[in-house]
Amino acid sequence: MKKIKITVFLMCFFGFCHLRAQGVTASPERIKELTSNWNGERFEDGRPKVSDALLERMKNIQIEEAWGFLRGKGYNNQYEGDWEIIHPESAMTGRVVTAQYMPLRPDYQKVVKLNGAAERRDTIGGSNSWPIQQLVPGDIYVADGYGRIVDGTLIGSNLGNAIYANSGNGVIFNGGVRDVAGLLNVQGFNGWHKGADPSYLQEEMLTSINMPIRIGRATVLPGDVVLANQHGTVFIPSHLASELVLSSEIVGLRDLFGFQRLREKKYTAGQIDTKWTQEINTDFENWLKAYPDTKLPMTRKELTDYMSSRKQ
Known part of the structure; x- marks a missing residue:
């Protein structure tokens, strides 16, 4: 009986400590658990520090x-x-x-x-x-x-x-x-x-x-x-933020290229609006190489690395 009482006491005690530990604000450890896919810098409260x-x-x-x-x-x-x-x-x-x-x-x-x-x-x-x-x-x-x-x-x-x-x-x-x-x-x-x-x-x-x-x-x-x-x-999600931005910026550049080629009447709307042929993809890659670095939303290295990864 005495052992049972001690066991019950310990269960209640640790249960109480667990409840108290939760508090109003999530602990840094809890936030790290929730955002475990993030590999970069964090704030003191545990949140990912996206730049x-x-x-x-x-x-x-x-x-x-x-x-x-x-x-x-x-x-x-x-x-x-x-x-x-x-x-x-x-x-x-x-x-x-x-x-x-x-x-x-x-x-x-x-x-x-x-x-x-x-x-x-x-x-x-x-x-x-x-x-x-x-x-x-x-x-x-x-x-x-x-x-x-x-x-x-x-x-x-x-x-x-x-x-x-x-x-x-x-x-x-x-x-x-x-x-x-x-x-x-x-x-x-x-x-x-x-x-x-x-x-x-x-x-x-x-x-x-x-x-x-x-x-x-x-x-x-x-x-x-x-x-x-x-x-x-x-x-x-913080771990997807960088990839999302870069991917979206590439989409924006594809749109600029497509609009320009449509104005030039080099391709039809149907050709631009569907999956691009190898000819159009090659044209786009060459267009990117000539695009001024000062107008790129990302660095040239980011662009080059992204385009290389798409070919793999």
Whole structure:
């Protein structure tokens, strides 16, 4: 009997420690597990550190190209549309910090507050400021507010200013925002959201940071890369970001070549619009060799390596 009591005690003790260890925010070890296909540099919180240069190049990629590339890799649930956009004329790219919100439940909220205190977070103010505190330059705050708009406004202009000050970027919210007029005045800030309302956030609580979340039709992991523009949002696994950008840039060059040859009437639309013959492929390769390096979206070495790999 004594051995049984000791066993039960140890099970309860380690179970308690495991629950406490989970906290509000995913540990670096958990994030590394979720993003184990990434082989590059990481942030201290464990998220993949996709380069700023690659994020900048990604702004020129079309949503359809990114979507098609990911589907070709078996990632069929990475797009979400139907957004209201603060500055629809601008594209935004960045590294994801996720947050999950749920309808308020007092007993669960108490656990979240206790875990937040253990993580040395401010438990006096609203917990919707917690994800903002850990944003770094190049991040995008991506939150699932289960589509709630009235009383589901995750930020207003004050938090919008704080988000931009920390990240130099904006937000993607499956939920609402308030004070759009104020957000419009935050220079450089942008946001994709499901609607605006003057109400404050209430009867809603933060439940996790940097855990997997769902944004509409898409599954999103911390450290994903976002491509957002007026045509929607695509959430790109970090380990595919570089290949996606380069592949899409090649598609763009193929389009430029095709348009030029159509204007020159060298080929018909039917020839360009279907699988290219060896003659057209050779013409394209020669066209690439003469294309100015200063106009290439990638380095000449990246282009040469990619074209060589396609022949293997």
